[in-house]
Amino acid sequence: MADNPGITFERLPHPAPTGEAQRVAALANPGFGSVFSDHMVTIDWEEGKGWHNAAIGPRAPLSLDPATAVLHYAQEVFEGLKAYKQADGGLALFRPEANAARFNESAKRLAMPELPEDVFVESVRLLVETDREWFPSLEGGSLYLRPFMFASEAFLGVRPSRKYKYLVIASPAGNYFKSGAPAVSIWVSRDYSRAAPGGTGAAKCGGNYAASLVPQAEAIERGHDQVVFLDAEEHKWIEELGGMNLFFIFDDGRIVTPPLTGTILPGITRNSLLTLAREEGLDVHEERYSLDQWREDAASGRLLETFACGTAAVVTPVGKLAGHDGEITIGSGGPGQLTQKFRERLVGIQRGTIEDKYGWVMKLG
Numbered sequence: 001m002a003d004n005p006g007i008t009f010e011r012l013p014h015p016a017p018t019g020e021a022q023r024v025a026a027l028a029n030p031g032f033g034s035v036f037s038d039h040m041v042t043i044d045w046e047e048g049k050g051w052h053n054a055a056i057g058p059r060a061p062l063s064l065d066p067a068t069a070v071l072h073y074a075q076e077v078f079e080g081l082k083a084y085k086q087a088d089g090g091l092a093l094f095r096p097e098a099n100a101a102r103f104n105e106s107a108k109r110l111a112m113p114e115l116p117e118d119v120f121v122e123s124v125r126l127l128v129e130t131d132r133e134w135f136p137s138l139e140g141g142s143l144y145l146r147p148f149m150f151a152s153e154a155f156l157g158v159r160p161s162r163k164y165k166y167l168v169i170a171s172p173a174g175n176y177f178k179s180g181a182p183a184v185s186i187w188v189s190r191d192y193s194r195a196a197p198g199g200t201g202a203a204k205c206g207g208n209y210a211a212s213l214v215p216q217a218e219a220i221e222r223g224h225d226q227v228v229f230l231d232a233e234e235h236k237w238i239e240e241l242g243g244m245n246l247f248f249i250f251d252d253g254r255i256v257t258p259p260l261t262g263t264i265l266p267g268i269t270r271n272s273l274l275t276l277a278r279e280e281g282l283d284v285h286e287e288r289y290s291l292d293q294w295r296e297d298a299a300s301g302r303l304l305e306t307f308a309c310g311t312a313a314v315v316t317p318v319g320k321l322a323g324h325d326g327e328i329t330i331g332s333g334g335p336g337q338l339t340q341k342f343r344e345r346l347v348g349i350q351r352g353t354i355e356d357k358y359g360w361v362m363k364l365g
């Protein structure tokens, strides 16, 4: 590490890497989040000592004291990004510095130490290069990277932990949505909120996800793919899905996404698409959009398309909006033209088939 002379990653040899036949079988249809590569990165932090013990070694279970703080008070933050295979066969990351910066914003909100951004990027790069054999063979596959940090001190008192562990694991990924449907159906949660003003909605922390599981299960039970959350104060304004941001495209050239007011996760996909939408000449607005207006605009046909976006699912068309007062189809109910165009543009940049005008792609060795 040029900029962090104190942090060098020790390479611990793997005693028994997965055999080729077993790996190839696992990579044929990995789905999302259940197949893992052979290695992981670990770095420890301790009060008075800072970051130390940086290593890349065999992926293995952790041994934790039952009093480990994260198990009780959920002091944990994470990131999600992907490595892509480029058209020329090389590997690349998409805007990893943005993930590093957001990781530290999340850490600050959860009273956790920041990790130097170049150490974050280096940790991810090291894992991808070490486990480059773990790219799924299927079309559109990628290697999903999960950096995370948790409170590792064994202590039941309520205060910020004095010890943390940072890890990165990798999971070959195929399609995120089980149904693989071209457009998803989303359910409006009436009874639950994801994030309240002053809360942790803008931080990528496990606790936000824990709170989203019951409403997400309700959506699935009712036959829908995802839940959409409204604001916690007025139950009126559209915020986002459990793990994806939303965009709305209108017949007058407007494209709207809810603003980052502190209750919405600042998606890197969202940010990238705002740039691409401006480049496309659309009339871009980060502004509040109400559920009532959404229904009205879908019914009148003024709303042409809706899509959700995030690293895991990229750009996903929303074909149907459902709630306690009934269902409404958006546009044709299938993937809209601009939605598809945005998806192709973004995927093209990520995979090196479309020019990277903004310096978003970090090529790896």
Ligand SMILES: *Cc1c(COP(=O)(O)O)cnc(C)c1O
Binding pocket: 080, 204, 240, 241, 242, 243, 244, 245, 265, 266, 267, 268, 269, 270, 309, 310, 311, 312
């Ligand atoms: C991670 C996440 C997103 C998407 O962020 P990307 O950086 O685009 O992957 C959106 N909403 C929530 C709640 C998230 O946790």
